[in-house]
Amino acid sequence: MQMKWVRRVLCTFVPLCLSAQDLKEFEKKVTEFTLGNGLHFIILRRPEAPVASMVAYVNVGSANDPAGKTGLAHMLEHMAFKGTETLGTTNWPEEKKWLADIEAIYDKLDAEKNKGPRGSEETIKKLEAEVKAAIEKANSYVDKEAYSKVIQQNGGVGMNAGTSTESTVYFYSLPSNRVELWFLLTSQVFREPIMREFYKERDVVREERRMRVESNPQGKMVDALMTTSYLAHPQRQIVGWASDIENLRAKDSAAFFRQYYVPSNMVMVIAGAVDPVEMKRLADQYFSPMRTGPAPPRVITQEPRQEGERRSFIETPSQPMLLMGYKRPPGTDPDDAPLTVLARALASGRTGILYKELVEQKRIALAAAASENFSGNKYPGLFFMYSLPAVGKTNDENEKAMLEIAERMKKEMLDDTVLKRVKTKVRADLIRGLDSNMGMAQQLASAYILFGDWRKLFTQIEEVNKVTAEDVQRVAKTYLIDSARTVVSSKAPEKGAAK
Numbered sequence: 454m455q456m457k458w459v460r461r462v463l464c465t466f467v468p469l470c471l472s473a474q475d476l477k478e479f480e481k482k483v484t485e486f487t488l489g490n491g492l493h494f495i496i497l498r499r500p501e502a503p504v505a506s507m508v509a510y511v512n513v514g515s516a517n518d519p520a521g522k523t524g525l526a527h528m529l530e531h532m533a534f535k536g537t538e539t540l541g542t543t544n545w546p547e548e549k550k551w552l553a554d555i556e557a558i559y560d561k562l563d564a565e566k567n568k569g570p571r572g573s574e575e576t577i578k579k580l581e582a583e584v585k586a587a588i589e590k591a592n593s594y595v596d597k598e599a600y601s602k603v604i605q606q607n608g609g610v611g612m613n614a615g616t617s618t619e620s621t622v623y624f625y626s627l628p629s630n631r632v633e634l635w636f637l638l639t640s641q642v643f644r645e646p647i648m649r650e651f652y653k654e655r656d657v658v659r660e661e662r663r664m665r666v667e668s669n670p671q672g673k674m675v676d677a678l679m680t681t682s683y684l685a686h687p688q689r690q691i692v693g694w695a696s697d698i699e700n701l702r703a704k705d706s707a708a709f710f711r712q713y714y715v716p717s718n719m720v721m722v723i724a725g726a727v728d729p730v731e732m733k734r735l736a737d738q739y740f741s742p743m744r745t746g747p748a749p750p751r752v753i754t755q756e757p758r759q760e761g762e763r764r765s766f767i768e769t770p771s772q773p774m775l776l777m778g779y780k781r782p783p784g785t786d787p788d789d790a791p792l793t794v795l796a797r798a799l800a801s802g803r804t805g806i807l808y809k810e811l812v813e814q815k816r817i818a819l820a821a822a823a824s825e826n827f828s829g830n831k832y833p834g835l836f837f838m839y840s841l842p843a844v845g846k847t848n849d850e851n852e853k854a855m856l857e858i859a860e861r862m863k864k865e866m867l868d869d870t871v872l873k874r875v876k877t878k879v880r881a882d883l884i885r886g887l888d889s890n891m892g893m894a895q896q897l898a899s900a901y902i903l904f905g906d907w908r909k910l911f912t913q914i915e916e917v918n919k920v921t922a923e924d925v926q927r928v929a930k931t932y933l934i935d936s937a938r939t940v941v942s943s944k945a946p947e948k949g950a951a952k
Contacts, residue, residue, distance in 0.1 A: 476911045484729035490745045491717035497724040505725025506626040506890035507635045510898035513713040514619040516688040524693025525709045527616045535649040536600040537641040551591035558584040607631045618688040619831035629726040640739035648703035659698045670771040681765040682939040686756040715746035724894040763939045768946045775848040777838045780937040784830025790916040791924040796825035797875045817846040848942040862929040866922035
């Protein structure tokens with residue numbers, strides 16, 4: 454499984470032109486209901502093929518990780534497909550006993566470590582050996598891949614999950630006549646997950662950070678961009694701090710689950726050849742027993758206003774790279790649509806302004822692009838630009854050219870031809886990305902959580918259509934300002950520097 458940062462898109466149905474009339478027609482295909490415990494379902498009936506895609510969308514991500522325990526949201530993602538009390542184990546009573554023993558020994562180990570210099574190294578080593586042995590014993594009862602095998606044997610495909618700063622999403626597809634299997638397995642996992650192989654998966658998550666950040670120059674750059682841009686907001690750390698991950702506990706994960714995986718904080722979406730009445734019956738049967746709970750706490754920390762440009766440098770012998778981010782409002786803000794058009798004008802493949810000027814005309818970059826919201830939509834994010842300098846060219850040359858373009862966007866308006874082309878490409882890109890049950894299910898889920906209504910998908914494309922050249926110039930003036938900018942660039946290590 455891999456953490457994914459899936460951007461919200463603005464269209465969900467290929468044959469539709471997304472007018473008000475189309476929305477009325479689309480609504481006829483959608484059935485919504487909320488169970489007594491607060492769990493909301495959206496059913497999109499598409500009978501073209503005898504398959505269905507299911508998405509379980511939880512309104513919790515890495516931004517909700519407690520201080521000192523970053524990585525918890527991601528750990529729960531790794532627990533989802535480990536199985537249940539009857540699936541994934543050769544002897545649940547024995548496995549359960551050893552899982553409890555692991556936590557009891559770990560409690561003693563943490564208590565001894567918390568003594569600091571007064572703790573006994575001998576006792577710590579003894580407890581570390583005991584907890585390792587208990588983990589090995591518990592893992593000996595695991596029936597590996599049992600969960601995924603059952604899904605595959607029933608024709609399931611695409612089983613995966615992803616964690617972002619703002620959500621955790623679980624999904625796969627099944628033949629329509631096997632959808633009840635999803636209800637059975639998913640409801641069991643979400644009623645009471647089993648922290649099976651938690652410490653093995655903790656090592657996997659730690660290795661993910663090592664491979665994706667610590668050993669990856671681009672990952673280091675992105676990590677530096679986020680931690681330099683954000684001083685207070687918890688979205689600054691996406692993957693989790695290494696020392697936090699290494700000390701995560703199964704009991705912490707269980708407590709996090711009980712706090713955030715409550716019905717009112719989730720939405721389930723099914724898209725495909727299914728009967729809405731039958732889906733309602735199955736939802737009642739399998740998901741109504743889920744425990745209710747209070748609404749989880751929201752993220753209250755707000756990022757202080759940035760009052761000056763920030764810079765960070767990463768030393769690496771690899772390909773030079775330049776990242777640039779400007780603070781911007783969340784995706785729910787009215788300025789999201791003109792910011793989208795601005796980003797696509799700057800970076801629409803080979804027709805984008807950044808590519809044409811930096812790559813084709815000045816030949817100072819191998820690649821250059823932009824994104825309207827690099828860090829997600831739920832929280833205030835970053836308008837993002839980057840470049841890869843060409844051989845013999847520098848980050849400084851690229852930065853100068855990029856800033857000149859940004860200034861020009863403030864002074865000059867897009868001509869009608871460019872504006873029309875960008876809008877057309879935005880629509881085309883969105884439609885191409887949503888030609889499947891899964892694509893539509895994921896976007897219905899994210900729109901419902903983000904806006905409280907999946908219908909916002911239709912009105913957003915209309916907002917893009919209404920964007921004017923004046924709107925684009927205005928958001929450039931508002932957000933592409935020096936005091937809101939963070940720049941991260943790579944540089945070669947100094948000769949003789951310690952490695």
